Amino acid sequence: MDNFEYANPSTVKEALSLLTAGAEVLAGGTDLLSLLKDEVHKPKRLVNIKNIKALGGISKAGNNIRIGATVTLDELASSQLIRAAYPSLVQAALGITSPQIRNMGTVAGDLCQRPRCWYFRSGNGLLNKSLVENGENKYHAIFGTGSAQFVSASSLGPALMALGATVKIAGADGKTKDVPVAQFFKAPSAEGEREIALAANEIVTDILVPAPATKNATYEVRHKQALDWPLATASVALRMSGTKVTSASITLGHVGPTPVRATEAEKMLVGQTITADSAEKAGAAAVAGAKPLSQNAYKVQLAKVAVKRALLTAAGVKAV
Amino acid sequence: MTVTINGKAHQLSTAPDRPLLDVLREDLGLTGTKYGCGEGQCRACTVLLNGKPVTSCLTPARLADGKSITTIEGLATGDRLHRVQQAFLDAEAMQCGYCVPGMILRTVSLLEVTPHPTDAQIVEALDGNLCRCCGYVRILAAVRRAAQTTDGGLPHAE
Ligand SMILES: Cc1cc2nc3c(=O)[nH]c(=O)nc-3n(C[C@H](O)[C@H](O)[C@H](O)COP(=O)(O)OP(=O)(O)OC[C@H]3O[C@@H](n4cnc5c(N)ncnc54)[C@H](O)[C@@H]3O)c2cc1C
Ligand code: SF4
Ligand code: FES
Ligand code: FES
Numbered sequence: 001m002d003n004f005e006y007a008n009p010s011t012v013k014e015a016l017s018l019l020t021a022g023a024e025v026l027a028g029g030t031d032l033l034s035l036l037k038d039e040v041h042k043p044k045r046l047v048n049i050k051n052i053k054a055l056g057g058i059s060k061a062g063n064n065i066r067i068g069a070t071v072t073l074d075e076l077a078s079s080q081l082i083r084a085a086y087p088s089l090v091q092a093a094l095g096i097t098s099p100q101i102r103n104m105g106t107v108a109g110d111l112c113q114r115p116r117c118w119y120f121r122s123g124n125g126l127l128n129k130s131l132v133e134n135g136e137n138k139y140h141a142i143f144g145t146g147s148a149q150f151v152s153a154s155s156l157g158p159a160l161m162a163l164g165a166t167v168k169i170a171g172a173d174g175k176t177k178d179v180p181v182a183q184f185f186k187a188p189s190a191e192g193e194r195e196i197a198l199a200a201n202e203i204v205t206d207i208l209v210p211a212p213a214t215k216n217a218t219y220e221v222r223h224k225q226a227l228d229w230p231l232a233t234a235s236v237a238l239r240m241s242g243t244k245v246t247s248a249s250i251t252l253g254h255v256g257p258t259p260v261r262a263t264e265a266e267k268m269l270v271g272q273t274i275t276a277d278s279a280e281k282a283g284a285a286a287v288a289g290a291k292p293l294s295q296n297a298y299k300v301q302l303a304k305v306a307v308k309r310a311l312l313t314a315a316g317v318k319a320v
Numbered sequence: 321m322t323v324t325i326n327g328k329a330h331q332l333s334t335a336p337d338r339p340l341l342d343v344l345r346e347d348l349g350l351t352g353t354k355y356g357c358g359e360g361q362c363r364a365c366t367v368l369l370n371g372k373p374v375t376s377c378l379t380p381a382r383l384a385d386g387k388s389i390t391t392i393e394g395l396a397t398g399d400r401l402h403r404v405q406q407a408f409l410d411a412e413a414m415q416c417g418y419c420v421p422g423m424i425l426r427t428v429s430l431l432e433v434t435p436h437p438t439d440a441q442i443v444e445a446l447d448g449n450l451c452r453c454c455g456y457v458r459i460l461a462a463v464r465r466a467a468q469t470t471d472g473g474l475p476h477a478e
Contacts, residue, residue, distance in 0.1 A: 006336035006382055028338075029380040034359055036337045046336045050383060074372075098448030100366055100375045100426075104383075 005045035010052060012170050012205060018047045019172065019201040025049055027070055028104035031113040038121055040114070050106075055205060058082060058251055064166075064208040069108035074099060074139040085212035088235050088314075092159040092218045095230060108204040110156045111167065111184065112196060115227055115257075117150035125191045126150055139231070141302055143256030144291060145187035151227055151254045152185055152195065159218050160207060161185075161261070162235040168206040169198060176205070185258035191215030195257060214239055214249075217314035221302040232255045232299050234262075234286070234306035236314050240273070245269045250286060250310075255303050263287035265307065274315035276308075283307035321385035325350070326394025334381050341365045341376035344391060352392035352421050356450070363449040366422035367391050373429045380446050390419035395428065407466035408459075415454040423449050427463050436467055 007023075009015040019025070022044035026032055035041040049055055058079045065081055076082055077093040093199040095128050096102060096110070115142065116118070119128040127147035132140050141149045161181040170176045198204065213238040220230040233253035239246045248269040250262040267281040274277045283304040290300045312318070323330050325348065334343050339358075340387045344350040344367070356364030358377045365377040368390040395402035401409070404427045423446060430437060430445040437445070442463045451459060 005338065008382075008385075026380065026383075029383060030360060030375075030378045031337055033337065033378050033380055037358070046380075048382065097360065099429075099445070100363055100373045100448065101360055101378070103369070103372045104374050104379055248348060 004043065007045060007047045008051055009047065009049070012052055012054060012203060013174065014108060015047050015049055015052060015082065016170060016172055016174070016201070017064065018045065019203070020045075021200075024200070025112075025203060027106040027109040028072065029104045030101055031109060034121075035114060038091050038123070038273045040121060040123060048180045049203065057184070058095055061208065063211045065211075065294065067107055069206060070106045070216045073102035073105045073107065073110065075191070076218060077102065086159075086163060086209065086216060088159045088216035088218045088237065089156065089209075091220070092155045092233070092235065093221070095218070095220045096155055097232075098238035107156060107207060110154050111160075111181075111207075113153050113203065115150040115195060116153050120150060125263040126188055126193075126195065127191050131295060136295065138295045139220075139229075140293055140296060141256045142287075142290040142292045142296055143252070143260045143301070144293075146189055146256055148187040148195075148257035149293065150195075150257055152256065152258050153254075154185075154259075155218075155220070155230065155233065157181065157185055158233055158251040158259035159235040160209065161259045162251040163209050163212075163214070163216060164237070164249065165207055165209045167204055168208060170203050170205050171199070172201040180209070180259065181207075181259075187257040215314045215316070217310045219306045219313060220253075221306055232302040232306050234303065234310040236310045238269075238311075238314050240315075245272050245274065248282075250282070250307060252286060252303050252307070255290070255299060262307065264288065269311075274317055276312065276317070279308040279311040279315075279317075282311060304314045321382060323384045323386075324388035325386075326390060332381070336380060336382050338381050339377050340367070340369075340374075340379040340381040340384055340389070343381040344376060344389075349390070350391050350393050354418055354421055356418070360423075361448075362419075363426065363452070364419050364422045366425045366449065368425055368429055369430065371432065373426050390425065390428075393423060395424070396449075402428065403469045404431070404463075404466040407469065408438070408462045411458055411462035411465050413454060413458040413462035416452075419449060419451040424460055427466060430463075431467060439464070 007018045024043035026046040054069045129147040132149040216237040218235040220233040237249040248266045252260040265285040286307045354364040356362035
């Protein structure tokens with residue numbers, strides 16, 4: 001690895017001015033250090049944002065709960081505010097490996113981490129349709145989009161999307177913008193394009209989660225408990241009137257280049273009571289459009305089960 | 321940058337992409353911290369950063385500026401082993417010993433927060449720390465044993 005510069009700003013403004021061409025944000029470094037070692041990223045300067053006080057903390061902000069970009073995964077999972085309102089987020093955060101990673105890794109870092117696709121990590125770029133289709137694709141997409149057959153790695157992404165959260169971004173001109181999580185993730189259509197709506201000279205400053213009027217949950221299916229990313233997850237948020245669902249939000253994780261919204265399943269549940277039967281049907285509807293690759297048809301079943309169990313967990317119905 | 325390692329302040333300078341693990345092992349000769357995978361999977365490289373366990377292979381050394389680090393070398397007081405070290409010895413919880421520094425530091429941090437863990441809590445805490453040869457049964461026994469002895473926390477805890 002070549003030597004390069006390191007900057008340690010204490011304000012967002014200063015950090016933005018340091019993010020000139022070839023510079024990259026450094027938060028906990030748990031993903032970036034691997035990307036540097038494998039020479040997938042070759043920045044000329046690292047801008048450490050961990051010393052910017054304004055980017056930390058979890059607090060009430062009007063009708064939202066604001067999560068600072070550099071809040072660690074451990075702080076998120078142990079926050080009383082979060083635990084009381086968003087079990088879905090706590091479940092997603094606690095799924096992420098061991099305390100060792102959760103103590104360093106940050107919330108924005110989780111959203112901005114690069115895909116784990118092995119073709120990408122070995123320097124072949126993100127859009128490897130033919131490599132993926134003809135090669136090892138056990139862990140790839142079942143909801144691929146065009147040439148994008150990798151899966152989004154973020155566990156918080158699907159949970160935040162189901163909760164209707166927004167990502168606050170500060171840009172080089174000092175302007176800020178609010179991007180719904182559903183639009184923050186995007187499938188690239190040309191090599192060199194990112195899988196998130198974030199330019200190299202922008203910083204994620206906060207995540208805003210709307211007031212918790214929902215019963216919510218995340219259910220993950222993993223190979224082993226502590227290692228590796230999930231194979232498939234489902235995050236759900238339900239608005240209820242008595243035992244009846246008035247609106248449902250369902251997002252699948254680790255099955256496509258972005259978190260995948262299950263619109264049909266959401267519609268089906270309106271007016272229904274959550275039972276093993278209705279949850280099962282919603283699961284089936286959620287994966288109806290899946291297009292598995294040669295080695296990953298098993299993920300369709302996992303995603304279906306994840307939806308069912310997330311719904312039962314959110315509604316507090318005992319799984320069968 | 322200034323880093324307090326095992327209670328002693330060190331002035332260090334290093335490239336921004338170097339992991340803390342390399343600085344500890346190569347620059348400071350603290351080879352008790354082990355390199356297993358280099359990618360966050362095995363936890364052999366676990367050290368305590370301000371008392372919390374982190375994988376030093378994925379922690380940029382520069383992020384330790386102004387912080388304090390405890391490695392396996394910093395646990396004993398003189399000739400007296402830390403109670404968790406002693407418990408691992410007494411329980412014969414090692415064969416090659418490669419995973420042990422990480423196991424012990426993770427256990428130290430667990431017992432700071434949860435002095436009397438259940439077996440389930442122990443397994444959950446050590447879940448990511450891999451052992452390739454000795455076996456987890458003895459490690460579990462060692463942690464139970466450590467939890468039963470009362471003396472000694474971190475010798476230089478903040
Ligand atoms: C063994 C292992 C298992 C893992 N398992 C999971 C899992 O199951 N689920 C999961 O979701 N994650 C998993 N992770 C990933 C982990 O959650 C991320 O590495 C971590 O959250 C990244 O945060 P960080 O602060 O360390 O980011 P860094 O490594 O510092 O940064 C990662 C990227 O995000 C950018 N970035 C970070 N913060 C900002 C910001 N505020 N604004 C703009 N850009 C920013 C950086 O420039 C960089 O490109 C795993 C990691 C390891 C090592
Ligand atoms: S049996 Fe396998 S894992 Fe155990 S020490 Fe020998 S080679 Fe390593
Ligand atoms: S060497 Fe750090 S986790 Fe394996
Ligand atoms: S004792 Fe050899 S790896 Fe655990």
